Amino acid sequence: MAWLAIKMLVGDPVKYLGILFGVTFATLLMSQQIAIFVSLLKRTASQILDIHDADIWVMDKVTRFIDEAPALPDQDLYRVRSVPGVVSAVRLVYSQLGARLPHGGYRTVILMGLDDPSLSGAPTRFIAGSLQRLREPDAVVVDKAGYTYLFPNEPLELDRVFEMNERRARIVGICEASQPFTTLPVLFSRYSQATQYLPPNRNLMNYILVRGTPGTDQQVLCDAIESMAQTGPRPLAALTREQFAMKTVNYYMESTGIPVNFGITITLGFIVGLAITGQTFYLFVTENIRQFGALKAMGVDNTRLVGMILLQGFVAGSTGYGLGIGLAACFFEGTAHVPALEGFGMFPGLLVGIALTVMAIVTLASLLSIRKVLVLEPAMVFR
Amino acid sequence: MSHSSVDLAARCRGLVKDFVSGATAQRVLDGVDCDIPFSAMTLLVGPSGCGKTTLVSLLAGLLDPTAGEVMVLGTDIGRLRGKSKVQFRGRNIGFVFQQYNLLPALTARENAAVPMIINGAPRRRALEKSTELLERVGLATKADALPKNLSGGQQQRVAIARALVHDPRLLLCDEPTAALDAASGRTVMDLLRAVAVGPDRAVLIVTHDSRIYDRGDRMIVMADGKVTATLEEKSMFAGHEQTGAT
Ligand SMILES: Nc1ncnc2c1ncn2[C@@H]1O[C@H](COP(=O)(O)OP(=O)(O)OP(=O)(O)O)[C@@H](O)[C@H]1O
Ligand SMILES: [Mg+2]
Numbered sequence: 096m097a098w099l100a101i102k103m104l105v106g107d108p109v110k111y112l113g114i115l116f117g118v119t120f121a122t123l124l125m126s127q128q129i130a131i132f133v134s135l136l137k138r139t140a141s142q143i144l145d146i147h148d149a150d151i152w153v154m155d156k157v158t159r160f161i162d163e164a165p166a167l168p169d170q171d172l173y174r175v176r177s178v179p180g181v182v183s184a185v186r187l188v189y190s191q192l193g194a195r196l197p198h199g200g201y202r203t204v205i206l207m208g209l210d211d212p213s214l215s216g217a218p219t220r221f222i223a224g225s226l227q228r229l230r231e232p233d234a235v236v237v238d239k240a241g242y243t244y245l246f247p248n249e250p251l252e253l254d255r256v257f258e259m260n261e262r263r264a265r266i267v268g269i270c271e272a273s274q275p276f277t278t279l280p281v282l283f284s285r286y287s288q289a290t291q292y293l294p295p296n297r298n299l300m301n302y303i304l305v306r307g308t309p310g311t312d313q314q315v316l317c318d319a320i321e322s323m324a325q326t327g328p329r330p331l332a333a334l335t336r337e338q339f340a341m342k343t344v345n346y347y348m349e350s351t352g353i354p355v356n357f358g359i360t361i362t363l364g365f366i367v368g369l370a371i372t373g374q375t376f377y378l379f380v381t382e383n384i385r386q387f388g389a390l391k392a393m394g395v396d397n398t399r400l401v402g403m404i405l406l407q408g409f410v411a412g413s414t415g416y417g418l419g420i421g422l423a424a425c426f427f428e429g430t431a432h433v434p435a436l437e438g439f440g441m442f443p444g445l446l447v448g449i450a451l452t453v454m455a456i457v458t459l460a461s462l463l464s465i466r467k468v469l470v471l472e473p474a475m476v477f478r
Numbered sequence: 479m480s481h482s483s484v485d486l487a488a489r490c491r492g493l494v495k496d497f498v499s500g501a502t503a504q505r506v507l508d509g510v511d512c513d514i515p516f517s518a519m520t521l522l523v524g525p526s527g528c529g530k531t532t533l534v535s536l537l538a539g540l541l542d543p544t545a546g547e548v549m550v551l552g553t554d555i556g557r558l559r560g561k562s563k564v565q566f567r568g569r570n571i572g573f574v575f576q577q578y579n580l581l582p583a584l585t586a587r588e589n590a591a592v593p594m595i596i597n598g599a600p601r602r603r604a605l606e607k608s609t610e611l612l613e614r615v616g617l618a619t620k621a622d623a624l625p626k627n628l629s630g631g632q633q634q635r636v637a638i639a640r641a642l643v644h645d646p647r648l649l650l651c652d653e654p655t656a657a658l659d660a661a662s663g664r665t666v667m668d669l670l671r672a673v674a675v676g677p678d679r680a681v682l683i684v685t686h687d688s689r690i691y692d693r694g695d696r697m698i699v700m701a702d703g704k705v706t707a708t709l710e711e712k713s714m715f716a717g718h719e720q721t722g723a724t
Contacts, residue, residue, distance in 0.1 A: 106583015389579035394568020474540040477531045
C-alpha cells in the first residue's frame with residue numbers, strides 16, 4: 096500500500112512539485128530567517144561570549160545590556176577581590192567612541208580597555224602581530240572585520256595609525272573576534288591606554304572580570320559578590336558569562352522590533368507554506384477522489400486510506416524539507432565571507448525544530464483533505 | 479426454474495432501500511427479490527432511475543439495506559460491519575465501472591495488480607498475476623502503458639483484468655459498455671464471458687445496451703424499484719428493449 100501511495104503522489108508530477116515547492120519554500124524561509132535571527136541576536140553578546148579567561152562579570156545593578164553600563168568606583172574592585180572564593184578580579188572598560196582616520200574618515204568603534212598587568216579579556220587568535228605588542232606605547236589591537244571597516248579595500252598591515260580623542264593609536268595586532276551586533280570595529284588596548292582615549296571621567300571602569308577558585312560553584316560566587324555589594328553605595332550585579340549574554344540578548348529581544356520583524360517573516364513562511372501545500376494537497380486528493388472511491392470499493396478501509404495520505408504527506412514533507420535545508424545551507428555557505436553575515440548558520444536545534452514544523456504543515460495539509468476521503472461514499476464510484 | 483441456494487452467488491429477499499434527505503425518504507428499492515446463480519452471466523436491465531445501481535451497491539455492501547436480506551456467497555453482507563465488510567468485499571467481489579476508474583499514475587500492469595496488493599499479496603506476485611490477466615484480456619503488449627495512452631475499450635479491458643486479478647467469485651459490472659462503441663462493447667462482453675464466468679463464479683451486468691443482450695444467459699428486469707421479470711431464456715430477451723433514457 097505504501098508503494099501505491101507513493102506511486103499516486105509522484106505519478107502526478109505537477110501537484111507533487113506544487114507540494115514540494117510549498118514545503119521547500121516554507122523550510123527555506125523559516126530556517127534561513129530563524130538562523131539569521133538567532134545569529135544576529137547572539138551577536139549582541141559577542142564581546143561577552145568571546146572572553147574566556149573570566150567566569151563572572153560584575154557591573155552596576157542597573158545595567159541592562161553590555162553597551163549600557165555606568166562606571167564603577169575603584170573601591171568596588173577591592174571589595175570584589177575581598178569576597179572569599181575570588182581568585183582574581185580585574186578592571187575592564189567597555190565603551191564606544193569615535194576614531195578619526197588618516198585620510199579624514201571617521202568611524203565609531205568599540206574600545207575594550209584591559210587590565211594592564213594581566214590583559215584579561217584579550218583576544219586569543221591573532222592574524223597579525225601579537226598580544227605582547229599591546230604593551231607598546233599607543234598600541235591597539237583591532238579585529239579583522241573592523242580593520243576592513245577602518246581601511247576598506249586595503250591589505251592587512253600593522254603599525255597603521257589613526258586618532259581617538261586627538262591621541263595616536265597604532266595597530267600592533269589584528270585578531271579574530273565575533274562580530275558585534277552593530278558590526279563596529281572592536282579595539283583592544285591596555286586600560287591605562289584606554290583612559291587616554293576616553294573622555295576624562297572620574298571613574299571609567301564599568302566591568303569587573305572575576306575568576307573563582309577552580310571548582311567553586313559560579314552561582315554561589317555570584318550570590319556572594321552580590322550580597323557583599325548590597326552594603327555599598329550602589330548595588331552590584333554579578334552574572335556568569337552565559338547569564339550576562341542572555342541578559343543582553345533579552346534586552347534586544349524585548350526593546351527592539353527585531354523579534355517582531357523576524358516573527359512576521361517566519362510566520363509568513365509557515366502560513367504561505369501551509370497554504371500552498373494544503374491547497375495543492377487538497378487538489379491532489381479531490382482530483383483523485385474517484386480513484387480513492389474505487390480503492391475504497393475495492394477493499395481499502397478508512398484507516399489505510401488515512402495512512403496512505405499521511406505517508407504521501409510525509410514523503411513530500413521530507414523531500415521538501417531536505418531541499419529547503421539544502422538551499423538554506425547553500426545560502427549561508429555562499430555568504431560565509433560577507434562580514435555582515437559572517438558566522439551565521441543553522442544549528443541542530445533549528446534543524447529539529449523546522450523538521451517538526453514541516454511535519455506539522457504536511458499533516459495539517461493532508462488532514463484538510465483526509466476529511467473528504469473519510470466521508471466519501473464508495474457507492475459514488477458507480478455514478 | 480428457481481435455483482437451489484447452493485448454486486447461488488447472491489440472493490436478495492424483500493430488499494428495501496430508502497434514501498433519506500431531510501424529512502423526506504425516497505423508496506428506491508421496494509421489496510426486491512432476485513437470485514444470481516453461479517456459472518452464468520446475469521443481465522440487470524430496466525429504465526433509468528429504476529434502482530439498478532442501488533441494487534448493485536447493496537450487493538457489494540457499499541450501501542446498507544433499509545430492510546430485507548442480501549446474501550452474498552452465503553454471507554449476509556447487509557449485516558457485516560466495518561473492517562470485516564471491507565475485507566469481505568476486497569476478497570470476494572470484483573468491480574467493473576462505467577468510468578473505468580483506473581489510477582492515472584499507474585501502468586496497466588500496476589493498475590490490474592491493485593486488488594491483490596490491497597488484499598496483502600506481495601507486489602511481485604500481484605504483478606505476475608496481473609500480467610497474466612492482461613494477456614487474457616488481450617493487452618499483453620500494453621502492460622506498461624499508462625491509462626491516458628489507452629483507448630476507452632482498452633482501459634475497460636484493464637479494468638476487467640483488475641476486477642478479476644484476485645479471483646473474486648462475484649463480479650459486479652455497472653454499465654461496462656456504456657462508454658464504448660458497439661464493437662468494443664461486444665469485445666468486452668465476450669471477454670467477460672470468457673474470463674469471468676465459471677463453475678464457481680457469477681457475473682452480474684447492469685446494462686442499458688440492447689446491442690449486447692444476446693451475450694447474457696439470464697435477464698432480471700426491473701421497473702420502479704421492483705423486479706418485474708426474471709427471464710431464463712435468451713429468446714425472451716428481445717421483447718425487453720431499452721425503455722428508459724439512454
Ligand atoms: N445516494 C443517493 N441519495 C439519494 N438518492 C439517490 C442516491 N442514489 C440514487 N438515488 C436515487 O435513487 C433512484 C435510483 O437510482 P439508481 O442510480 O439506482 O438508478 P439506475 O437504475 O442505476 O439508473 P441509471 O440507469 O440511470 O443508472 C434515482 O431516483 C436516484 O435519484
Ligand atoms: Mg445506474
